[in-house]
Amino acid sequence: MTIKKNILMEVTMKIKKLLSYLSLVFVAVLVLVGCGQSSGGGETASSTDSGSSDSSSQEVNEESQDENVADLSFDELVEAADGSTVSFYGWGGDEALNQWLDNVYAPALKEKYNITLDRVPMDIEDVLNQLSNEKQAGETEGPIDMIWINGENFATARDNDFLYGPFTEQLPNFQDYVDEEDPEIKYDFGYPIEGYEAPYGKAQFVLIGDKEKMDQAPANAQEFLEYAQANPGQVTYPALPDFTGSAFVRNIIYEFVDPAEFQDMEADKEVVREAIAPAFDYLRDLNPHLWNEGQTFPQDQPQLNNMFMDGELALTMTYGAFDAAIGIENGEYPESAQTFIFDNGTIGNTNFIGIANNSTNKAGAMVAINEMLSPEMQLSKYEELRTIPVLDNDALDEDQQAAFDAVDPGPGTLPQDLLLENRLPEMPAHLVPIIEELWLEEVVGQTNE
């Protein structure tokens, strides 16, 4: 009996404590919200009143600073950037790239321009979120300078005015070595670039098969289906919206629909649904022969890659055109791994570096981006990371051309010119999320039966 009483008392005590605690929290939140509101109110009041001079003069300052940067010659930019620190925000999942940035690119910047590189690994969604939050808070001096970006994220950043520009015209290496008439330099997933980002590297979607399990690489979607039928459970692709899985599906769509049809397509779900119907029909036909019978898909590209390395699958896929060589050299892929593409070609895209609109070191960012476009850096990136260079081969002198030609992409890869000859354009950025949504609705776990 006494025990029970004790427990009862304990419980009532607990409830009381809980209640007082909750009310405390509640009051605190009220105070906080109240503060937020009153300070917000104060802000609007002051800006409508005479106090507006403060914020507007700050704006003018900011603008004139931007104009200054835009007016500077490259030498003046170098001078302004001397001794500064530039932050570089971007996806940090590629360890080889991280090391190259830290061990090759950063020392070069330090030596040539006395610029310190602060590499910050962050997913692009989070970068955009941070920029949006900073904009909401009226922050004109953000920590983000350079951003690794492309595709629909570039479109979002431009639509919301997160990026600074145009700036590429001021970069000597851009003018000397980049082909400005190349559609891939003019448009990013169909979105006009207009000088708001500079090319960083070229990617091309490729498939990597294990020759032991795949004597003849499928040359098109039909042969791919036949292989899957003959070898059930041996192939699959990452679940959308994974970047690579999404590219695979777009490649399949291009097997059925002319890429040109999408370039001006309205970003309307029903329009897209109708246009890609034959491809989704195909994907549903493919489903029963995939790994796990198309009921589930690997969550992302790394998981697919792991399953390929474990021998659970005969196929992996990647945007890194020469990844097979790196995989074989590291001993992660079987010696029999071989890159292949469809006869119709595969999607290639360029990724870029942009500058945040509220960056405090735009001059430093521009100098650093210029360095990234130098033949030395692009060559080093090609040699060490096997990234397809973004420079115009015709603009290079003979020695430079020879140096680029001398790079051997390594075992299991396709030669660079073959890839570039069979390169398909990306779809307009706004269509991509629609396709990803439709895939979840109409493909996963479904068949045409």
Place this chain on the structure above:
Amino acid sequence: MKASKFKVSLLLFPQLLISIFLMTGVIYGLIQGLGYIPALSMTDWTLDYYIQSIQDPNTLRSILFSLWIAFASSVLSVLIGLFICYLFINQKHYPKWVQALIQIPIIVPHIIVALFVIQILSQTGILARLLYVIGFENAQQIVSGWLFDPQGKGVILAYLWKEIPFIVFFCFSLIRQINGSLGEAAQTLGANRLQAYVHVTLPLCRQTILTSFFIIFMFTFGAYELPAILGPTLPQSIAEATYIAYTHPDLKQRPFAMAMNGWIFIISLGMALLFAFFIYRKKPSHKQGGQDG
């Protein structure tokens, strides 16, 4: 008394500080779900996002899937956990190896659990290889369907490994104490060990057990990593669906993600009230008090 109250408030202060940050985030999210994001020049308040997101069949499926995983893993954890408690109540301490078995899962993060569950249960995993070695030609077929399945078996299994020890850890000392006093009293009055455990000890520990059940339920309902790594592509858990909506490249879609977050919050709040009602209602204890008397 007053001084001690003040002390208690002081002690609560760090927790309070964290709660304020947390609540501010939640409130911001709820507001953004109403379509109010000035930075994206969205300033019209509307309930449309909440309504549209809950009407989407995929969201509903996700909520049901998350509820299923939460329900299955918490019920099974409690049942198995209480059974393990029963095995050891008569010993002063459970043996060292049991102690280790209980402590290790509690400190291992969920993400690590996910990795080794894949190592063990995948079609090229340790289990499949073992089965193959001892002569099962179709070892891969046997283990297929345990991971990435639409019922979430792999997810629930991983949660069990994490949460059963939690139940034991959370409830064992109280259970043993009560079983040692009132449970033994019941046994001297003629109940057998199991009867005493089920009919006397467990009802008296009801609150603690329900609380631990509640903790596991709420955690698994809102959790992201295990369903994301071990679960099927569809249905997604509600946390996964929300995260994918949140990463939509078009920032104008942000209110949808926030509205889905809002639904998680509302459902959790509803659950919390429901559990509070069960845990703190006085009736049963009176009743039992009457029986005892």
